[in-house]
Amino acid sequence: MTTTTTTAATATVAGATAKHALPGVRQPGMTKGARSMYLALLALAVIAPAIGLYPVFGMKLLCFALFACAFNLLLGFTGLLSFGHAAFFGFAAYAGGWLVKAWGLTPELGVIAGALVGAALGLVTGLIAIRRQGIYFAMITMALAQMVYFVCLQAPFTGGEDGMQGVPRGKLFGVLPLDSDLTLYYVVLAVFVGCYLFIMRVVTSPFGQVLKMIRENEPRAVSLGYEVDRYKLMAFVLSAGLSGLAGALKTIVMGFASLSDVHWSMSGEVILMSLLGGVGTFFGPAFGAGIVVALQDTLADKVGEWVTVIIGAIFVVCVLAFRKGVVGEIHAFMERRHKVSSK
Amino acid sequence: MTEIFGIPLQAFLGQLMLGLVNGAFYAMLSLGLAVIFGLLDIVNFAHGALYMVGAFAAWIMLDKWGVNYWAALVLAPLLVGTLGVIIERLFLKRLYGLDPLYGLLLTFGLSLILEGIFRDQFGVSGQSYAVPEALSGATNLGFMVLPNYRAWVVVASITVCLGTWFLIERTRLGAYLRAGTENAKLVQAFGVNVPVMVMLTYGAGAALAALAGVLAAPVIQVTPLMGSNLIIVVFAVVVIGGMGSILGSVITGLLLGVIEGFTRVFYPEASNVVVFVIMAIVLMLRPAGLFGKEG
Numbered sequence: 113m114t115t116t117t118t119t120a121a122t123a124t125v126a127g128a129t130a131k132h133a134l135p136g137v138r139q140p141g142m143t144k145g146a147r148s149m150y151l152a153l154l155a156l157a158v159i160a161p162a163i164g165l166y167p168v169f170g171m172k173l174l175c176f177a178l179f180a181c182a183f184n185l186l187l188g189f190t191g192l193l194s195f196g197h198a199a200f201f202g203f204a205a206y207a208g209g210w211l212v213k214a215w216g217l218t219p220e221l222g223v224i225a226g227a228l229v230g231a232a233l234g235l236v237t238g239l240i241a242i243r244r245q246g247i248y249f250a251m252i253t254m255a256l257a258q259m260v261y262f263v264c265l266q267a268p269f270t271g272g273e274d275g276m277q278g279v280p281r282g283k284l285f286g287v288l289p290l291d292s293d294l295t296l297y298y299v300v301l302a303v304f305v306g307c308y309l310f311i312m313r314v315v316t317s318p319f320g321q322v323l324k325m326i327r328e329n330e331p332r333a334v335s336l337g338y339e340v341d342r343y344k345l346m347a348f349v350l351s352a353g354l355s356g357l358a359g360a361l362k363t364i365v366m367g368f369a370s371l372s373d374v375h376w377s378m379s380g381e382v383i384l385m386s387l388l389g390g391v392g393t394f395f396g397p398a399f400g401a402g403i404v405v406a407l408q409d410t411l412a413d414k415v416g417e418w419v420t421v422i423i424g425a426i427f428v429v430c431v432l433a434f435r436k437g438v439v440g441e442i443h444a445f446m447e448r449r450h451k452v453s454s455k
Numbered sequence: 456m457t458e459i460f461g462i463p464l465q466a467f468l469g470q471l472m473l474g475l476v477n478g479a480f481y482a483m484l485s486l487g488l489a490v491i492f493g494l495l496d497i498v499n500f501a502h503g504a505l506y507m508v509g510a511f512a513a514w515i516m517l518d519k520w521g522v523n524y525w526a527a528l529v530l531a532p533l534l535v536g537t538l539g540v541i542i543e544r545l546f547l548k549r550l551y552g553l554d555p556l557y558g559l560l561l562t563f564g565l566s567l568i569l570e571g572i573f574r575d576q577f578g579v580s581g582q583s584y585a586v587p588e589a590l591s592g593a594t595n596l597g598f599m600v601l602p603n604y605r606a607w608v609v610v611a612s613i614t615v616c617l618g619t620w621f622l623i624e625r626t627r628l629g630a631y632l633r634a635g636t637e638n639a640k641l642v643q644a645f646g647v648n649v650p651v652m653v654m655l656t657y658g659a660g661a662a663l664a665a666l667a668g669v670l671a672a673p674v675i676q677v678t679p680l681m682g683s684n685l686i687i688v689v690f691a692v693v694v695i696g697g698m699g700s701i702l703g704s705v706i707t708g709l710l711l712g713v714i715e716g717f718t719r720v721f722y723p724e725a726s727n728v729v730v731f732v733i734m735a736i737v738l739m740l741r742p743a744g745l746f747g748k749e750g
């Protein structure tokens with residue numbers, strides 16, 4: 113009995129390709145192994161600046177990791193591929209930055225505003241995009257995101273081609289100055305952990321179980337009386353809101369927002385992060401974000417335009433041979449070992 | 456000077472013509488996209504990159520080896536078609552039967568690779584391609600001065616589109632193709648070599664994109680990014696038209712090009728987004744697209 117439930121639970125997290133997930137089965141809480149792994153990772157993240165991690169790089173990584181996890185809420189746990197998530201990330205990056213810079217909002221309000229702007233944009237995009245499914249959904253989100261890109265290119269407050277420069281970090285709650293990289297690093301880490309737990313909570317909630325059922329078998333969900341479109345829209349808004357939060361947070365960290373945040377290549381990058389790390393796993397997208405950001409950071413000055421080629425090649429390899437992603441493969445490996453040992 | 460809605464007639468018709476030229480490219484690309492999607496179940500993001508490679512192939516041939524426009528019009532599509540066949544054999548073949556989303560992701564990766572290579576070689580600034588001598592200059596029609604090359608682009612692409620339509624809807628080969636779209640296994644059982652047909656279809660689609668690229672080379676700047684920027688608009692065109700009908704996608708393409716041209720006259724700021732706005736409206740009113748079937 114224990115074996116079957118664990119297998120079902122592992123299969124559910126093993127990615128969008130898993131076919132054996134039992135919709136509606138409540139996933140057991142975090143396993144002991146997972147909990148200790150998370151604690152170890154958290155401890156590592158806390159001491160990382162002391163053992164040589166450059167805090168700004170760490171913060172950038174956490175922002176993109178959050179973005180990827182938010183994206184995965186949609187692709188991994190609802191089965192919807194949005195090819196336009198840069199719109200929420202980038203537009204909120206501008207909106208949050210503008211509110212902090214021009215209106216003098218405190219950084220936490222800027223980030224919250226970014227999340228709200230992302231969610232509002234997600235609501236509009238979602239209402240239009242969920243009218244079609246599968247491949248059309250991807251194309252529609254991409255087209256709508258391109259529209260947002262052109263708006264950002266032309267709107268006066270974004271600074272157009274130059275981007276929005278010189279966004280101040282300000283004081284957290286109007287009290288704690290964030291000028292020190294180290295202080296801000298811990299704030300960003302706290303935000304990331306909070307959002308990560310929130311995503312986990314959403315996915316393991318009854319609401320999250322319905323999302324998974326939609327992913328596995330949409331007609332069945334409809335026949336069971338669920339209003340599938342409303343669930344999809346809710347997931348879309350949540351994902352867009354969290355993406356917006358990540359975008360605004362990135363603006364606070366880096367001090368600028370630019371057109372590349374809202375460009376279609378950013379939508380592609382976040383897909384790659386999820387795919388590389390493991391679609392439908394909790395930690396995979398964050399891991400994938402780490403690899404992609406680190407890769408871009410180290411390669412940028414060395415190989416020039418070849419970064420794009422390398423990213424493209426990773427895409428191709430992932431799709432052809434590595435569809436479960438790193439974390440997904442690890443899950444699959446553990447599951448195989450588990451099966452062998454229990455025989 | 457004659458004016459329409461306060462706009463000089465000449466400028467008005469000029470923009471209209473430019474819209475028609477853009478529409479011709481939308482039509483050719485969405486046609487190729489629809490044919491590939493029909494048989495391979497893959498939304499070919501790389502279509503834009505292949506269009507870009509076609510334009511660059513023409514430019515390189517002229518710049519490096521002095522191969523003229525007319526030869527490039529044949530050679531570039533052949534070259535890119537071959538590239539398409541290679542792509543199908545090496546990559547796409549492995550994805551049949553999987554979720555079509557993987558095809559989109561794979562071709563997205565491929566277009567990043569192609570784009571990156573061309574950006575490394577040629578930078579992001581545009582290269583200009585001289586209009587061939589026989590088509591340079593303009594004809595004065597009395598009410599407007601029509602640049603010959605633009606007229607040629609529109610006529611040539613409409614001819615190609617109609618030719619493709621004829622090939623698919625009215626010939627035996629086209630019948631195989633349509634049957635393959637409906638039920639590939641059954642067609643295979645009747646002794647048609649479906650894998651080869653699929654390979655050649657992708658190659659032909661790629662060649663069509665390259666042909667559009669060569670046609671476009673003299674009217675726009677040839678840049679590595681020209682493909683991706685266009686393909687997203689073409690996606691919107693495809694969503695508006697629905698991928699079910701060939702003539703439908705041609706008409707939608709031309710129509711949206713013209714609408715874009717009009718927008719450029721009356722409200723230039725919106726010309727980049729008008730296609731996407733129309734897409735949103737069509738989705739609200741008729742989710743399956745103008746020519747699409749429900750479902």
